[in-house]
Amino acid sequence: MLAPLIPRAVRGRPRAEDRRIINGMVYKIRTGISWRDLPERYGSWQTVYTRFRRYAIDGVFTRALRQIQTRADAAGDIDWLVQIDSTIVRAHQHAAATGRKGGSTGRTNRNDHALGRSRGGLTTKIHLAADGQGRPLALMLxxxxxxxxxxxxxxxxxxxxxxxxxxxxxSTPDHVVADKAYSSRAFRVYLRRRGIIATIPEKDDQKKHRRNRGSHGGRPPGFDRKTYRRRNTVERCFNHLKGFRGIATRYDKTATSYEAAVSLASFLLWARSFEDGP
Known part of the structure; x- marks a missing residue:
């Protein structure tokens, strides 16, 4: 599935085997080791790293993720009851050492490289939309x-x-399930405008404010408890992604490289589901 998407040079020295190079990338993300510590069976670590960085900037893994989603959608295998959530990832000191000044260096890089301060120190947040079977449909950092x-x-x-x-x-889910963090009036209006059914619990202060306004407060938003129980699917998706140690802790200096790593791991989750399913 990846082979047709891999850029190929017309001239130059004979290429290292693509499968071996991709396996080296997966091994690095799975174990979280540094590039220099890649086992010799994957060839030169500089070659594996250079190819990974090139594919990250070119968006190879993002296109691969969309391609495998297309295959699943054609087979009727995507459950469009979509859950959205986010997870915090602690940045390792190697990632935190990146330069924080200047312009972006890649397609998804921002000036802060998706690094910010929270209670845990320097962290990155992964925002994820998963289908009803717990497979990533979209992500952002x-x-x-x-x-x-x-x-x-x-x-x-x-x-x-x-x-x-x-x-x-x-691009339009049938239904969106989310927790109280997404219970804002603006987001509910946005979903209604797009014709998307929402199952999002209302915050206590929002309930109180609506009741205080009496008849002007409007009706409470619809909430299906049975459907909301399926929200754990996105939590399981995060659990599978964080089974890759290179995802659970961020070692990549740039947002482009880390997003490519998450996209590659997401692609592997989809590929695994095809081995088990259609």
Whole structure:
């Protein structure tokens, strides 16, 4: 599935075997070791790192993730009851040593490289939208202190599953399930405008404010407890992703490289589901 997406040079020395290089990248992300410590069976670590960095900047793993989602959608295998959530990732000192000044160096880099300060120190936050089977549909990185509700709309707009035939990519879930962090009026209005059903519990202060306004407070938002129980699916998705030690702790200096690592791990989760399923 990855082979057609890998850039190839027309000239130059004979290439190292692509499968061995990709396996080296997966080994690095799975174990969290430094690039220099890659076992010799994967060849030169400089080659593996250079290819990974090149693929990260070129968006190879992001395209691979969309491609495998397209395959699943064509088989009717995507459950469009989408759960959204985020998780905090602690940044290792190697990641924290990156330069924080100047412009971006890649497609997804920002000036802060998605590094920010929260109670745990320097952290990155992964925002994730997962399908009903707990597989990543869209992801984005922010600094660790960024609130979930601020990024909710941007996260949903990253869901774009291309069609195998003509037509626009699918970008609208049937249903969105989220926790109280996403219980803002603006987000609920956004979901209604797009025709998306929402199951989001209301915060206590919002309930109190609505009751204090009496008849002007409006009706309480609909809430299906049975559907909300499925929100643990996105938690299980995070659990699978953090089984990769290079994801559970951020070692990458740039947001481009770390996002590529998360995308590659997400691609592997989808590929594993195809081995078990369709």
């Amino acid at each position: 922010t600094a660790g202190q960024r609130h979930d509700s601020v990024m909710a709309q941007a996260l949903l707009e990253r869901i774009r599953v291309p069609r195998t035939g003509p037509g626009r990519p699918r």
